[in-house]
Amino acid sequence: GGGGNGNGNGGNGNGNGGNGNGMGNASGEVSILHAWGSGDGANALQALKDGFENEDVNITDSVVQGAARSNLVSSIQTRMSSGNPPSTWQAWPGKNLLRFTADQYGDLEGDVWDSDLKDNYLEGPKQQAQVDGKYVAVPLNIHRINNLFYNTSVVEEAGVDPSSFSTPSDVLDAMETVASETDATPHAHANAAWTAGQLWETVLLAQAGQSGYNDYINGEGSRSAVESALEAVDTMIDYTFDDASSIGFPEASTRMQNGEAAFMHQGDWAAGGFGEDFVYGEDWDHVPFPGSEGHYALNMDSFPFPAEAPNPEATKVFLKYCGGTEAQIAFNREKGSIPPRSDADVSQLNEFQQDQYDNFTNSDAQPPSIQHGLAVVPPVLSNFGDAFSDFISNRDVGSTTDALMNAFN
Amino acid sequence: MSSDRPGQSDSGILGRSWSRIGLYAFLLGMVVFYLIPIETGLATSIKRAGDFTGRNPYLPPLPWDATLASWSEGFFSLLDGLINSLVLVVPATILSGLLGSMAAYGLTTISWRGQVGIYSLFVAGIFIPYQAVLVPLTVFWYNIVPIQDWWLESVANGISVFGLFEIPSTFMLLGWELGFQPYHWQLISLIITHTAYGIPICALLFRAHYKKLPDEMVEAARLDGASIRRIYRRIILPLSVPMFAVVFIYQFTQIWNDLLFALILVQNNEAAVVTQQLVDLGASQEGVDYPLRMAGAFIAALPTLLVYVVFGDKFAKGVAA
Amino acid sequence: MRKILRAVKRRIHRRQLRSDGGTTDQRTKFLNRDSVRSAPFWLPPFLLVFLFVYGAIIWNFVISLTNVSNNLSTIDYSNLDFENYAIAFDGGTPSWARFDVGSYISPIWNAAQNTIVLMVAFAVVCLALGLWLAILVDRDIRFENTFRTIYLLPMSLSFVVTAKFWAFMYNREYGLVNALFEAVGAGSVEIIQNSTLLGVESIALGPIAIGSIGIPVKLAAIVFALIWQYSGYAMVVYLAGLRAIPDSHFEAARVDGASTIRMYWRVIIPQLRTATVSALVVLMVFSLKAFDFIYSLYGSYNPGSAADILATRMVREAYQNSRFAFASAIAIVLFVMALSIVAPYLYTQYRRGDL
Amino acid sequence: MAELTLDSITKIFTDDDGSDIVAVDDVNVDIPDGEFLVLVGPSGCGKSTTLRMIAGLETITEGEIRLGGERINEQPPADRDIAMVFQSYALYPHMTVKQNMSFGLEESTEMPDEKISEVVTETATMMGIEDLLDRKPSELSGGQQQRVALGRAIVRDPEVFLMDEPLSNLDAKLRSTMRTELQRLQEDLGVTTVYVTHDQTEAMTMSDRIAILNDGVLQQVGTPLECYHEPNNEFVAGFIGEPSMNFFEMAVEDDQLVTEQFTYPISESVRSEVDGHERVMLGIRPSAISVEVGAMPADDHDFATVVDVVEPMGDEENVYLAFGDERGDSVETFVATVGGMQRLESGQSVVAHIPESAIHLFDTDDGTALKNRDLEDLDERDPHLQ
């Protein structure tokens, strides 16, 4: 997820303990660097740590301050390149891992990726955990990107039925209806580069289908597909709050919960942040983003394993635990996502998550997210981000289309 | 100046008073311009997050609606950062001031061939954009002299070798007692960096001061039998006290306010300074908490504001140099 | 060039005329030399500065000639070239790119242009406002110190704090700026994420549209906030300059029959040249450091191309995109810009014997 | 050309704490057309303030200033047809000499540029600075700057020149050259001039008349010799003349004046002037005292003294004498000026003659002169005339 993070409960890093310092010895300190400063992420990590019971391995974690995630990236970047990485860190898997070369990662084959993980992890996540065929990370969860949440009462007041939508243009029509029929804002959207990028990739998937989407992430996208998705996004942004640029997605979400807005496109982590008394199925509901019903657009978090990890054995112990069902449930229950293991006992998750899990298992395809770094290599992601940084302030479809097309140059 | 700026008195009683009124009105208008963002922040910071509606943000809340909740939350959120900033700023300020004064003394009071060349390098150093040295600094502090890591090692091995020498355990314990944390080691790179980048401006300020001291005084001291070192100790240093105030105030503000170096050189959250922490304070799941954000901004600005309010004139002097 | 060198040489010599400071004896000459005896004082700070400032800049330059991206621990210094500069000016896909897609790097012209626009607009407005305020404050007003203190107050704040205040001021919904716009019936507008051009946007000169010359709203907003923070500084410098002009110049001009405006225009303002230059240099340098502000305002390394300046671009390329060598090249460009402002200034200071 | 009248002018400044400072107190002077009036007095006595009121740079609290009979209190400086030369010259440092000199004409007249240029060049030639026209003030010596400042005033062809210590920034030699030059120039131009100085030599040598101010109050207006020989009061007597007049506060006893140190017999006519006073201040100029070596007091007005310190000045000597035969730090001395060749030595006993015709007597309370040296009486007695 994006968003910011306040000061979490992160810094208990003054650990004075860790007796001995055995290399090749499954004990010592495992340090995690992450950006889950607050909210669902912080809770999920805490649950994960709470569930880890090993006398010899001490887990410390620290939150990277600064602007959302970019600081985490630069921090890791610097520490990796100076040979001083943390034991593991919060990272998107997939092509995002290509930030570093395969030999900068340690090999998890065997010790962590044993038959248990290999057998029970879903195929998509397994792919995303490898660099050049080497297992280097442990995926923690699966988020879905292509959701359309809505406030049922607002939608009812406007008289539209989301379950009937089948294309993005249906969504636009519905937003128009909301605008004319109610006082509410049609679209709860925080206009940041990453939310716009995420919306765009969803619309592209919905409009151009799996093949059009794949073409794009392979650098062979069709200009017209890119442009038409962007036009739709442009219009959808018109339906959002005046001050959309000044708010973060949590606030947009809050406004939808308050009935100030009808629809919200967001990853399913947004649902993890809904208030207790905002009840799934009654107060709110969701549909897969119209046009992309058969797809489960993937975002994941993972813990990579650096080659120069301090206390590598202890780290492996921890990572092995993270790959297990118990940890997965503990983590995802808080995070709002679903576990990437087919054998997880999803009944411990909430109703919405269970529905998502069903959707996932029934999905036709699980296209990886561009915005969240799974689908494209880091420089393309950076170009993609730059394109949307400009788009949100100039809203120039033409030039942004160019930029998106050129992102692969 | 106790009289009208000469040549400006407008003639005619009426014309004069009207133009005076206009003048004051304009100056007051500018006061509003300079203060309103700060005032708005202040007013917002004592509103209840729940009551915050965004209407008339500059109006303070009604007394019974005011709350310091955001202030206390902000304070506790930023507490570590405030402490880290202090741990950084105090030594860096003192070191840069002292070294700057020494440099200025060596380059002013004793005159010798080539000192202008060296001094020019000092002055030019004031104007170097930090970006121009960021990458080398990163390499230096992460790969060549990774002070950041040494503490980790020293903690791992109990009290241990710090590259070159033993840290006496009593020293460590004393540090502990004083509230120093092991992660404060990480600030050493930042202290040294800020010191190095602070020296030029300090040297400039001190040199301007020393140039005003009469040569004859130093000569008198030489005739009186004092060595270069003694002259510094007994004559120059005592006479630098007012300038030290100016320099310390200026450096304190500069270093406290810096973000970029900290951003690059402090990668571990425990050691993050307050400006780093402030960047995304108040953004949370529930939306941007403006009262908290403004309170945080104030808390982070408080030391420099205090310095400014108390030592306004000295600050202006440093700034104008 | 020769002339300049000669002048420099002459200056350096003249300095030495001050005093040779006493007893020297051939035998003890070296140890007794003042440069040597004073070395304990100036050498340590000098080494520190030389290492960290000049050493770092030189090193930075060398790095900019390498191919280092990604892994700083193994910089290969054996293969130096100017490729990064070529890319910085022309754009292109570097030979050292690790990926065959997405590695095209766009040139820095946009950021450079924004940097200059920001610098010029900021400096000009600051100076104008500062001068105006200084003249008014100089008119023997009561509470002069209070006014001055307040005007200078923003300068004591961190860029991060200022950014927080102005993010709030510019907020579309809660911000005071928009409240003002609404109060005058202009309606609220997006500010910090608005790259619409202000000013000459719609003007076309014959067939040539010069629309792109305007300053984007978001950049203007940044400039405005910086002006808020630093115009007090310009005022203080000008006030000092005004105070240095003897009363008798004002009086002479009055007796000579000049009106107040003419007096300032012809007699007083021309005498503020040194103040202007020194304020200008410092303001320019501040504006080169505006990174902290932009970063805090946008909460990201990327404010969007309309507000991107070299400082943000450099940090972004280095610490987000890991193109360290390329970022170093941008840093050198930035350094050269700073140098081109500062060097002439230092040189004139030097000529006038103010160093 | 016009007569300048200061009619009971007073200037009161209000201090920061609201208290009043009377800088100029009810000053009356009539300055006829073409006169060179020097305003002199100790620092802070209100000289500059008076001048600035005439220039219009300071408002007038009370009284009236008239130029050619017309009240100018309310006129702005530009309209007064007055030019001023400042102590610091106040040359505009960014303008060339020519621009400096043209500025006033450009600002205050409609004169076309060529005409201005012509007038400026003419004046510069007259002042001998035509070669400097393209230089900046910083490239001129002190004396040249002085000339430019004067030229700038002259070029405007004003009714009145005001000069505020225009020579005080020059060194001694140049000052005396410029003094003569200025004096001659004013004579030639015939412009009414008010000249402020605190240097009594300048006041004495340059003026047609001197006006002496003290504490804002006018003490005396008169020709230099009047002020020197017939001072209105003790202040004027002490202020004018170098070395200063010697003063002794004495009791009047019958026909003699008495102090601890000596007794001075007075004649009947003098006695009558001090009638009704118990104490008077006796004043005697150092040059009026004559000193004899190796003689005994012969006259009533001869006194036995001992030489404390001798300051040879070439053709004159200042001799510090003490009554009686003591000398040292604590003894009060008085000074006599004697011929330079007299070869007096510290510790020598000499007889000092203080002629009665040369003494001045002042009221001890308000300092008013009771008896002055008589101007008529002097010519014959002056030792310098041969």
Added chain:
Amino acid sequence: MAELTLDSITKIFTDDDGSDIVAVDDVNVDIPDGEFLVLVGPSGCGKSTTLRMIAGLETITEGEIRLGGERINEQPPADRDIAMVFQSYALYPHMTVKQNMSFGLEESTEMPDEKISEVVTETATMMGIEDLLDRKPSELSGGQQQRVALGRAIVRDPEVFLMDEPLSNLDAKLRSTMRTELQRLQEDLGVTTVYVTHDQTEAMTMSDRIAILNDGVLQQVGTPLECYHEPNNEFVAGFIGEPSMNFFEMAVEDDQLVTEQFTYPISESVRSEVDGHERVMLGIRPSAISVEVGAMPADDHDFATVVDVVEPMGDEENVYLAFGDERGDSVETFVATVGGMQRLESGQSVVAHIPESAIHLFDTDDGTALKNRDLEDLDERDPHLQ
């Protein structure tokens, strides 16, 4: 106590373009123990440089300085046993008077603190500043600061005092008081003193002997009266004396000296002194010229002149005279000092008497004196002696 010898000392500074500035050129002076020598000369003549070489603040390019016969060229300032008083006093502003006075003893001797304190208090009492010991310099008046600076030098009990224009920051009245005081003090202490000034009054009045420098070259060393009446050369003649000596460059023709303006007959004895010179410079002190009104030239040495400008000085007047009957800007004038009561006026025709016994004659090429006024001859003729 020791004799100070400057043996052919030269100081050369190297200028920007590598050219040399000879600040002091081969100066020889012997200063006997206890002498008060005043070093005088125009600005930039090398006075301060000489002093600073003695102090050790400047290296000596050539020559030797000996103190009590011992070469001190290489000794650092601290070891020379010399104390210096600076023009600006150079008091340490952050120290009290007492600390200022103790500093030198603390730094240069092993004296215990109580002893230092005792010595300081003693000296302060002698200087009359014992009440000021706990004040900071900023709380003192100019004269008091002066005394502290002196006290600071005295307390170190040096062999030699050096003083660089120590009085020039004081106002005129205080300067003359301090002058006397300093003189008396030096007499009492008997410490060899070198005193720099550019003020010829100070030089004349204070010194045992004067050393006159010009352009780094020593012109004359002698008592004040020697320098005044028997100047070695034209420079000294012109430098000493106020107003300056009048000079006329004249051709020697038989038994007279001739210029365009006037012809001056000379006696045989004088003629013999200028033998072999075609041109000489005639010098005459203003005070040696007498002026008569309404008379006709009676004597060979009487000249018809016209008064150009009169500067009354109270009991004297400086009269600017022009030969013939022209006056104005272009005419060269000479100055005569006459009694103050003479009431001369611009334009008046007068007769000026230039007595032959009073003239000086100088070589036109190198300025060497050919004939000086004779000191013996003077006493009788001096008009001031009555």
